[in-house]
Amino acid sequence: MFDGAIQDLIDELSLLPGVGPKSAQRIAFHLLEADAEDINRLTSALNAVKTKVTHCEICGNLAEAQLCSICQDERRDRTVICVVEQAQDIQAIERTHAYRGLYHVLGGAIDPMRGIGPDQLRIRGLLSRLTDGSVTEVVIATDPNIEGEATATYLARMLESVSVPASRLALGLPVGGDLEYADEVTLGRAFEGRRRV
């Protein structure tokens, strides 16, 4: 549709998640009008993320050193490990300020349809963190979907076999939502998990 370089940029931008051809075009024309300095900042940010960011050797969280900022933090409670599917989940939990323990990133969930079994996840690394007996609870915080539930069940059994107490995040109504619009599975789980007041 457009000439050479512009179309190349639109094509590259269209490959990004959530960016369709229209948004790609809009972004490309925005960048065309932008200062060369703005473009340089963007390209160096892109390059930096690839060269600087690695995974924490202990928990698999994103890190710019051998260990991530959470594993390095002496004030964190080292007796609890929260298991999540991906590094982004850690940020979501950190925002709640409800948890002060450590994390472990699995790198996905068990999904036989896509050929992902326990061996493809960072489960061995989790087990080795539990051997010295200092961890007294593992909170399983996988996604509340089929793959996440399967992974949670697998982990719960495994943790039982090594005698480490496991817990699972509560399922129920989202705060601020309307009971009327809750789907029946969520509402069913909210009933199952009801608590005395």
Next chain:
Amino acid sequence: MFDGAIQDLIDELSLLPGVGPKSAQRIAFHLLEADAEDINRLTSALNAVKTKVTHCEICGNLAEAQLCSICQDERRDRTVICVVEQAQDIQAIERTHAYRGLYHVLGGAIDPMRGIGPDQLRIRGLLSRLTDGSVTEVVIATDPNIEGEATATYLARMLESVSVPASRLALGLPVGGDLEYADEVTLGRAFEGRRRV
């Protein structure tokens, strides 16, 4: 929220039009998982667009040479010039295959609130293209909003003063739309512009 390089990239991506903090985060994590080669293609496309793309010396369209592909094309009808606000508008018109003449990009519309008057637009360049008398019609295709209408009125008067016939794109119901949901201004214009069948 995140550590250094990742957060830098998220911040830079958030500056792009139509990309909010959530999408920026999603794109950043996507790029983190992407091959180094994919990132290189994106950064070189970004750099290329800034170094290669300029504006056509005649019409102001985007070009990778002195003249854009349309001004270079011998098969275009050189007796008609279509005036648009920005280069993107040319692509929208080209997609219709309804027009085979040349273009002229104003680089915006008259907007006193933002300090844009006729002198800030490429109007002098348009006038100089009309002096040799070869152009027999100017189609005014500015946006159908207040600034576009003001610009169209200004251009129509100016073209009258140099005795070049001007026309304006029709206003009316969008094809495929519902009459029931048309706004009253559009419907009013559709009545004004009604044609015998």
